[in-house]
Every structure is written in structure tokens, then in C-alpha cells.
Amino acid sequence: MAEPPPETVRSILPAGLRAQGDDAETIIALVGNANVGKSVIFNALTGMNQTIGNWPGKTVELAQGTFLFRGKRLHVVDLPGIYSLSAYSQEELVARDFLAARVADVVVDVVDSTILERNLYLALQLRELQVPLVLALNLTDMATREGLEIDAAVVSAELGVPVVKTAAASGKGIEELVAVALTCSVGRPLPGPRYGREVEQAILRVEESLAAAIAQPEGAAAFPPDLEGVPPRFLAIKLLEGDPEIERLLTPVGDVVDAAQGIAGELEAVHGHEAAGVIAAERYAVAGRIAASAVTHVDAGTRQVGERLDSFLLHKVGGWVALVVALFAMFGAIFIVGEWFGERLDDLFDLWEEWFFSLALSHGWADFLWRGLIQGVLAGVSVALPYLVPFYLILSFLENSGYLARMAFLTDTIMHRFGLHGKAFIPMFLGYGCTVPAVLGTRIMERDRDRLIAGILATLIP
Ligand SMILES: Nc1nc2c(ncn2[C@@H]2O[C@H](COP(=O)(O)OP(=O)(O)O)[C@@H](O)[C@H]2O)c(=O)[nH]1
Ligand SMILES: [Mg+2]
Structure with a gap:
């Protein structure tokens, strides 16, 4: 007996969410690494108005709830903790499908301020996906205690998204976070930071190849509905990385997958690494640059005296x-x-x-x-x-x-x-x-x- 086609988050969730969110006007998704305070923010917002179940067909937990904010009913989804938008785990697949489907009107990426650089790796991928994004610099109390001073304006300018400082455990900044998130759910975000020239050229060539494939009537017809609205830049990056799920979905669309593999091969020949590794290194370089310009270690001298x-x-x-x-x-x-x-x-x-x-x-x-x-x-x-x-x-x-x-x-x-x-x-x-x-x-x-x-x-x- 043939296996039924896998149901995707996109095909099930939007309707279900809107139904559960009854008259919710805006859906906010909380995303971020594990242990950054997503659940603390989620609980602070929803209180008792929350349900915890499983993602359709997955063993991954799904927490969602509603709350009133300045007279508006909002719906919030606490996504599982993830480190990338690859397809390495169930959690990543669920979160990625959910985000790619653009069910959420705005995505709040909660980051641990004490390890900003590492957390920006995911933020950069969310920028590749071009979801309407707000960055919550959480655990600022811990960062201050460790003598770290973070310039939110610098992070915001470099990443191209609003940034709000929070200390969720004591409720600080949460209200401002929601207020800012609501302003971001309006309008399309700009494309995120650029990577190195060779990588950008490779991305552009795959995008062109995808556009050419869709320009053909057969290509357009074969384009999977699950990927509608997903930015070509994100698809191009995933194809260069050799993402099996995106390759599977795009195989019927002209020869874009083959073309992308050829371009990835050229990138590998130049760098002597897998294309996925080259792209990851580019992200780390940008994350490192942003963190270096935004974070200062204050009172390092005073602390030495104290020690x-x-x-x-x-x-x-x-x-x-x-x-x-x-x-x-x-x-x-x-x-x-x-x-x-x-x-x-x-x-x-x-x-x-x-x-x-x-x-x-x-x-x-x-x-x-x-x-x-x-x-x-x-x-x-x-x-x-x-x-x-x-x-x-x-x-x-x-x-x-x-x-x-x-x-x-x-x-x-x-x-x-x-x-x-x-x-x-x-x-x-x-x-x-x-x-x-x-x-x-x-x-x-x-x-x-x-x-x-x-x-x-x-x-x-x-
Ligand atoms: N000091 C401090 N601790 C926090 C803050 N936000 C969350 N925490 C703590 O960090 C831990 C992880 O929080 P949680 O919400 O479970 O993280 P999640 O995995 O992202 O859902 C918990 O022990 C929280 O109490 C904060 O702003 N300051
Ligand atoms: Mg949690």
C-alpha cells in the first residue's frame, strides 16, 4: 500500500489556527534557540489562556494561546527551540514549515543577549526567509551582570529589523515588544544582510535559474503550493545547501535542482568545502561582525579590581x-x-x-x-x-x-x-x-x- 502524501503544516495549520484563535486579528510566532525565554514570554502574555498539544502528525509540542492587547485579540504560538532553519530535526522542520507558510503575521526571534553572536545565526536565517521579524534581546539582566553592554540600535541597523531589549523573567520590555511587533506585522520586510561576493553570485544564479523554470508553463504548473510566497532567495540558499526537503519539492520544477547542484559544485571547487559549510561560515562571519560592533565589555577593569x-x-x-x-x-x-x-x-x-x-x-x-x-x-x-x-x-x-x-x-x-x-x-x-x-x-x-x-x-x- 502506498504511503499517503505527507501532510504539511501549511496544509493543516492556517485554518486550524485561525479557528482556534477565533477572532484573533494578529498571529505572533515566538522562535529562537532553546532556553532563551520563549516560554517565559509566552506565559507572561497568555497566562491561563493557552493550550498545549502536538503539531499535526508530529511529536513536537505546540503551545498556543490568546491574549488581549490594547483592545486587540492576539494569538501567539510558542515554536520549538531551534538553532537553524535546516531540516536536521523534526523541530526545525515544523518551525520552518510554519514560518515559510507565513501563517504568522509577525515573528519574534527571542535571543539570549549573553551569547548574542551564536543566537544571531538563526536571526540571519530568518532574514533569509524574509518573515516580518522583531528581535527580542532577552536576558539583558544577565548580560548586564556579566558586564556586557549591547547597542540595540546597532543590531537593528545591521540586521534591518526592530530590536527590543527584554528581561522576560521580571517582565521587563514585554509590553514594548508586543507593541513593536504589531507595527512590524504591517508591510513587507526588506531583504536581510548580504554575504560574501562569491556566495551572493551563486545565490543570484540559482534564483535566475528558478525564475527561468517558473517562466515556462510546465514549470509554473509544477511549482508546489507549499512554497508559494517563500522568497526565491531562501529557496536558492536551501538548494545550494542541498536541503533534501526543498530539493524534493522543487524536483518537478524544470531543471532548477540540477542547475543549483552544478552551481554549488563550483562554489565547493573554489572553497574546498561543502557549499552548506561555506554558507554557514558566511552567516557566522556576519553574526560575528554584528556582535563585535554592538557589544562592548564594560567595566572590565573594575571587575578585575573586584576579583x-x-x-x-x-x-x-x-x-x-x-x-x-x-x-x-x-x-x-x-x-x-x-x-x-x-x-x-x-x-x-x-x-x-x-x-x-x-x-x-x-x-x-x-x-x-x-x-x-x-x-x-x-x-x-x-x-x-x-x-x-x-x-x-x-x-x-x-x-x-x-x-x-x-x-x-x-x-x-x-x-x-x-x-x-x-x-x-x-x-x-x-x-x-x-x-x-x-x-x-x-x-x-x-x-x-x-x-x-x-x-x-x-x-x-x-
Ligand atoms: N535572568 C533571566 N532569566 C530568564 C529570562 N528569561 C528567561 N529566563 C530563564 O531562562 C530559562 C529558560 O526560559 P524558557 O522560557 O523556558 O526558555 P525557552 O526554552 O526559550 O522556552 C528559565 O529558567 C527562565 O526563568 C530573563 O530575562 N532573565
Ligand atoms: Mg520553551
């Missing part, structure tokens, strides 16, 4: 010296500032006392109120408050500067003997001075259990 400081602060000997010095400085600062501040408060309260007794109250009552009540409250304030304010200031400085974490790293082994985290060292040390800040200091620990143990131990310190 050197770290190697000292975490050193087995130097680290402890720094720790002891830092703790005594902190200890000293808290008690010097606290004492000074406390004395000023006492002076202030003495003034209040004079004023209080000058009021026309009977002496017995005034004495009772002042010594019995007010003095008690004021004493508490003048003893504890002066130490707490500097303590909290210093603690927050230590925490924000990251030194607290480094102290904890050093003291961790010792504190673990007491079943505690390294951070417990700080409140225990403070316990030598005053129990109140010591107990309050236990808030730097994450677990309630650790806080309790450290809090109790701190009160036992003389």
Missing part, C-alpha cells in the same frame, strides 16, 4: 585578618557613635526634666509622673536607640556591599560546628557588646530555626 579584592577577602589568612579588622571597626563605630548619641539624648532629656518641673504641677505629682513613668520610657530610648541606628546602617552597608556574604563564607565551617550558618557569626560577635542589637542582628539569617538558635546563643554571651 582581586575577592581573592584577598576570601583568603585563608588575609580574609580572617580583614574580617577581624572589619568587625572591630564595626564594633567600635557602633559603640563610639552610640555612646556619643546617647549622651546627647541624655542632655536633651535633662532639659526636658527642668522644663517639666517648671510646670505648675504639685511637686508630688510631678515627681511621681517623671520618675515613675516618663523617665522609664526615655531611659529605654536613650540606651537602645543610639546603638540601633548605627548598627542598622552598618549592617545594611555590609549586606549591600556583599561583604556580609563573604564573612559568612569564611566563618561557615566554624559556625557549622554549632549547627549554624556562617552568617550567625555577626550577631554572636555583637553579643559581646550588647544583646539587643545581637538579637536583632539575627534577622540576616534566612531560616527561623537558625535565627532562634543564634538569638538564644547571643543572649548567653557575657
